[in-house]
Amino acid sequence: MDVFLVLLLLSAFCVPTASFPxxxxxxxxxxxxxxxxxxxxxxxxxxxxxxxxxxxxxxxxxxxxxxxxxxxxxxxxxxxWAWLDGRPPTYYSWSPGQPLNTGPGYCVFTNYRGWYSVKCTEMLGFICFDGSDYIVNNTYVTWNEAKISCKNKNSTLAQILDVETFDKVRRVVDKEKEIWIGLSFSPVWFWSETQQxxxxxxxxxxxxxxxxxxxxxxxxxxxxxxxxxxxxxxxxxxxxYKSKKTVVSMNIQTDVDLENPDNQAALMQQLQATLAKQGVTDFKVTWTKQPVQKSRKKLDDACLNV
CATH class of the missing domain: 3.10.100.10 (Mannose-Binding Protein A, subunit A)
Known part of the structure; x- marks a missing residue:
């Protein structure tokens, strides 16, 4: 019967939640x-x-x-410039020469061609998004009134985050119609250290x-x-939280040849299943075959017979 020394290198974050350590x-x-x-x-x-x-x-x-x-x-x-959820735009579709005005109190409307910045108190139509469809409302309101109206209809003033979304908006907007979208020059809250x-x-x-x-x-x-x-x-x-590593060693006595790749794979599956139950999923395994040693009693007997 062979004896193998198995070393487990376990590593993990000591965190109360996986979302942010x-x-x-x-x-x-x-x-x-x-x-x-x-x-x-x-x-x-x-x-x-x-x-x-x-x-x-x-x-x-x-x-x-x-x-x-x-x-x-x-x-x-x-x-x-920020969308209603506080995100700064990563995509813009300004019309040539726009934005003419930036600063608190300015909001964005779009027509078929592109975006324009104007005072948020201007009276325009608006477009809402209900999670699946873009819905144009031809009632003339301020930007803030448009935001509230969309919210009251369980939707949001449309956010145009990429060219594909703008194409969808264009399909439902009359070519000469001017409608509010959910972009305004507004306060953005961010974290001091990460700048997120x-x-x-x-x-x-x-x-x-x-x-x-x-x-x-x-x-x-x-x-x-x-x-x-x-x-x-x-x-x-x-x-x-810092990551930590722990080395665990164990001796396994077995008649199975652990130098055989198939037997190694079977042992790995068993170890993974056992450790997963304990919440450990990140580990490495190495093993070495230990030389067979005579017991102490047999060694003493051998000395007496010399």
């Missing part, structure tokens, strides 16, 4: 947003980034003593108030508010 630290010192951000960059990675609901839960569950008030997170504001546009939001009712440019979390309930960046609050920093 962050760990949070509460710093109970009052600082402005900029001061808190500088502190977190120096001591950790930066102010807390929250990109999934699980992250928000993890942050709220981070020990903060008896504190339940506001604390800075790494969300702050900039302005630019925030797609997950957990604003308190009535927020965000885009008059203020920095965001805080209410530790008591996990909702977010906008605050003047010069206010002083405690804050949350974040870091990334």
């Amino acid at each position: 962050n760990i949070y630290y509460f710093v109970n010192e009052n600082m402005t947003w900029d001061e808190a951000n500088a502190y977190c960059i120096k001591e950790y990675l930066g102010l807390a980034q929250i990109t999934y609901p699980e992250n928000n839960t993890a942050l709220v569950n981070t020990p903060a003593g008896v504190y339940t008030g506001k604390a800075w997170i790494g969300l702050h504001i900039d302005v630019g 546009i925030s797609t997950f939001m957990n604003w308190k009712t009535g927020q965000p108030n885009n008059e203020f440019h920095c965001a805080a979390i209410l530790v008591g309930d996990g909702t977010w508010t906008t605050e003047p960046c010069i206010k002083q609050y405690p804050f949350f920093c974040y870091a990334v």
